[in-house]
Amino acid sequence: MGEIKFLQGNEACALGAVRAGLRFFGGYPITPSSEIAEQCARLLPRVGGRFIQMEDEIASIASIIGGSLAGTKSMTATSGPGFSLMQEALGYGIMAEVPFVVVNVMRGGPSTGHPTGPSQGDIMQARWGTHGDHPVIALYPESVPETYYEIIRAFNLAERFRQPVVFLMDEILGKMNESVEIRDDIEIIPRRKIEGDPSRYAPYAMKEDIPQTANYGEGLRFHVTGLFHDETGFPDVSGDNIQRSIDRMFRKIEEHEDVIGKWEETGTVDPDILLVSVGTQARSAKMACKELNREGISAGVFRPVTVWPFPEKRLAELSRKAKKVLIIEMNKGQLADECRKFIDGDKIIALNQLNSEMISPREIISTAKGVL
Amino acid sequence: MFDYSKYLRMDKLPHIWCYGCGNGIILKGAVRAIDKMGWDKDSVMAVSGIGCSSRATGYVDFNSLHTLHGRAIPYATGIKMSRPDLNVIVFTGDGDATAIGGNHFIHAARRNIDLTVVLFNNNIYGMTGGQYSPTTPQGYFASTAPYGHIDPSFDIVQLAMGSGATFVARSTVANPREMEKFIHEGLKNKGFSLIEVVSNCHERFGKRNKMKSPYEMIEWIRSRAVSKVKAETMEPEELEGKIITGIFRQETRPEYVEAYDSFVMQKAGGGN
Ligand SMILES: Cc1ncc(C[n+]2csc(CCOP(=O)(O)OP(=O)(O)O)c2C)c(N)n1
Numbered sequence: 181m182g183e184i185k186f187l188q189g190n191e192a193c194a195l196g197a198v199r200a201g202l203r204f205f206g207g208y209p210i211t212p213s214s215e216i217a218e219q220c221a222r223l224l225p226r227v228g229g230r231f232i233q234m235e236d237e238i239a240s241i242a243s244i245i246g247g248s249l250a251g252t253k254s255m256t257a258t259s260g261p262g263f264s265l266m267q268e269a270l271g272y273g274i275m276a277e278v279p280f281v282v283v284n285v286m287r288g289g290p291s292t293g294h295p296t297g298p299s300q301g302d303i304m305q306a307r308w309g310t311h312g313d314h315p316v317i318a319l320y321p322e323s324v325p326e327t328y329y330e331i332i333r334a335f336n337l338a339e340r341f342r343q344p345v346v347f348l349m350d351e352i353l354g355k356m357n358e359s360v361e362i363r364d365d366i367e368i369i370p371r372r373k374i375e376g377d378p379s380r381y382a383p384y385a386m387k388e389d390i391p392q393t394a395n396y397g398e399g400l401r402f403h404v405t406g407l408f409h410d411e412t413g414f415p416d417v418s419g420d421n422i423q424r425s426i427d428r429m430f431r432k433i434e435e436h437e438d439v440i441g442k443w444e445e446t447g448t449v450d451p452d453i454l455l456v457s458v459g460t461q462a463r464s465a466k467m468a469c470k471e472l473n474r475e476g477i478s479a480g481v482f483r484p485v486t487v488w489p490f491p492e493k494r495l496a497e498l499s500r501k502a503k504k505v506l507i508i509e510m511n512k513g514q515l516a517d518e519c520r521k522f523i524d525g526d527k528i529i530a531l532n533q534l535n536s537e538m539i540s541p542r543e544i545i546s547t548a549k550g551v552l
Numbered sequence: 553m554f555d556y557s558k559y560l561r562m563d564k565l566p567h568i569w570c571y572g573c574g575n576g577i578i579l580k581g582a583v584r585a586i587d588k589m590g591w592d593k594d595s596v597m598a599v600s601g602i603g604c605s606s607r608a609t610g611y612v613d614f615n616s617l618h619t620l621h622g623r624a625i626p627y628a629t630g631i632k633m634s635r636p637d638l639n640v641i642v643f644t645g646d647g648d649a650t651a652i653g654g655n656h657f658i659h660a661a662r663r664n665i666d667l668t669v670v671l672f673n674n675n676i677y678g679m680t681g682g683q684y685s686p687t688t689p690q691g692y693f694a695s696t697a698p699y700g701h702i703d704p705s706f707d708i709v710q711l712a713m714g715s716g717a718t719f720v721a722r723s724t725v726a727n728p729r730e731m732e733k734f735i736h737e738g739l740k741n742k743g744f745s746l747i748e749v750v751s752n753c754h755e756r757f758g759k760r761n762k763m764k765s766p767y768e769m770i771e772w773i774r775s776r777a778v779s780k781v782k783a784e785t786m787e788p789e790e791l792e793g794k795i796i797t798g799i800f801r802q803e804t805r806p807e808y809v810e811a812y813d814s815f816v817m818q819k820a821g822g823g824n
């Protein structure tokens with residue numbers, strides 16, 4: 181058994197990140213994420229890492245892309261307005277295939293919205309916020325201990341797939357306190373060291389669709405750009421290359437869903453009513469499910485932990501057997517809309533609320549009973 | 553004869569710049585200045601934003617990074633925070649550094665982080681077709697100033713000085729020797745260095761302003777360049793429209809990453 185710590189969600193995020201090898205944080209304060217920056221400012225110089233408070237969120241994400249390319253595991257943390265500002269550079273990270281982590285502790289939007297209220301309004305922004313067609317990895321834990329372990333997984337996925345990872349939290353999760361058992365046996369994927377012939381080195385030569393890019397300043401001089409490029413890293417905007425590059429970037433993520441995908445299933449196996457929910461809201465769904473089961477109702481919960489790529493295959497399977505699929509979200513139905521792509525529309529019931537409060541188990545129970 | 557092939561990616565030539573563009577003169581000056589530093593090419597990191605000028609990173613045989621419009625300086629900041637031992641040079645344009653990236657420019661100068669910024673000031677948005685920039689002179693024409701330009705300009709040297717840069721200089725493509733010397737002085741400075749180089753975009757600025765050829769434009773630049781020493785003896789009216797060249801500041805102040813390591817890391821009990 182590891183040490184037990186009583187932590188705030190934001191604090192667990194910072195501690196987990198440092199455990200995963202974070203050594204550079206560039207950020208800009210914003211409620212309800214600021215404790216992550218504050219913790220990084222405190223923790224990083226103790227372990228030989230560095231922290232900088234940049235002049236805005238655009239600069240923050242730019243700085244961590246630079247930090248990562250120079251070989252240091254890097255992260256930034258923000259909330260809605262800042263996440264909006266980061267979108268262009270997030271796309272750069274996807275295009276140039278740079279590993280880093282962007283934490284978005286979701287608050288009520290649009291605009292300044294409700295800084296201290298929870299929301300799940302950025303689920304779709306995490307997917308399609310930056311322009312152009314692109315694959316995305318986004319994780320979203322439900323509890324403080326899960327935050328600690330999932331942020332480590334976020335870093336591991338970033339390193340393994342050379343892909344920025346969006347780490348979603350929400351105001352409730354960021355600000356709540358829970359006990360976390362800090363285990364010793366955690367797998368950490370280190371930054372790869374690439375060896376090669378400096379005269380012929382191609383930073384975007386692929387191995388299983390993943391580029392073998394070195395770190396700057398380790399003897400292999402190379403070029404990185406946000407333009408479409410060939411395996412040498414230099415611009416190639418021929419139609420063929422663009423098509424091939426986008427297809428390959430999608431393949432890189434889609435064909436590894438066995439590693440990237442993660443979800444939790446609880447309650448009745450093959451239930452009549454399937455509750456679908458993410459983040460802290462899923463805890464309320466799980467409570468509702470328990471109560472429904474106690475009353476003898478066949479109900480189960482499907483909780484994606486990896487939100488993007490969305491665990492579509494498994495959910496489609498479960499939905500075929502269910503009579504109703506109740507999708508519970510603190511937004512206008514962003515995941516419900518996604519589910520309409522592959523679940524019979526008549527089965528879908530969207531339960532949504534935007535009053536800065538989590539949807540209670542009571543409301544979920546009464547909705548579930550009402551539709552069965 | 554200076555052997556440019558030692559520092560240029562010869563297989564990437566010819567470059568995309570228009571015939572006679574000042575960007576080539578600046579790139580050569582920068583390469584010669586870097587050569588004088590005697591640095592191992594692996595230790596040099598060239599970072600640029602977006603624009604004609606920012607394409608410079610593609611041609612130099614260093615570690616090179618072509619970023620987003622306006623963001624070269626924060627990318628470079630992250631690189632420096634990650635690898636303080638790298639010699640980081642930023643190639644940027646007047647639009648890149650003082651319009652979309654203006655905020656980053658002043659904050660990096662304030663921190664005195666060890667970056668050498670070579671700013672190609674052609675008084676225009678070259679790459680996108682000749683729209684006005686924060687340094688397009690009043691009364692001139694741009695594609696977005698078809699009736700003549702009314703905006704007052706930034707004085708980039710003053711901007712850098714007011715923001716706290718520890719090395720600040722201005723030269724022009726009409727005086728390559730001076731430019732090279734200033735870049736070299738900037739590279740030697742342990743802190744934020746700004747070298748503004750006034751350049752010619754005859755294609756997108758000149759053509760709209762009765763200076764079609766590189767020659768006419770470089771003459772226009774040469775005729776307005778006044779050394780700082782001479783400028784001190786001139787009246788403000790006489791200096792109207794002139795380009796004052798020289799080293800405006802050269803001083804020492806704690807460098808940002810060194811300060812972080814010697815102060816913050818020490819207090820935190822970290823460090824290597
Ligand atoms: C976010 C964003 N906005 C606008 C552009 C379009 N754009 C590309 S280069 C440029 C201006 C470049 O001007 P400058 O920095 O002076 O460089 P020059 O081409 O003159 O060397 C603009 C507006 C862009 N690439 N990205």
Ligand code: SF4
Pocket residue numbers: 568569570572573574575604605674678679752753754755756757
């Ligand atoms: S458009 Fe202007 S700045 Fe760009 S390459 Fe041509 S002359 Fe140079």
Ligand SMILES: [Mg+2]
Pocket residue numbers: 603645646647672673674675676677678685
């Ligand atoms: Mg310009």
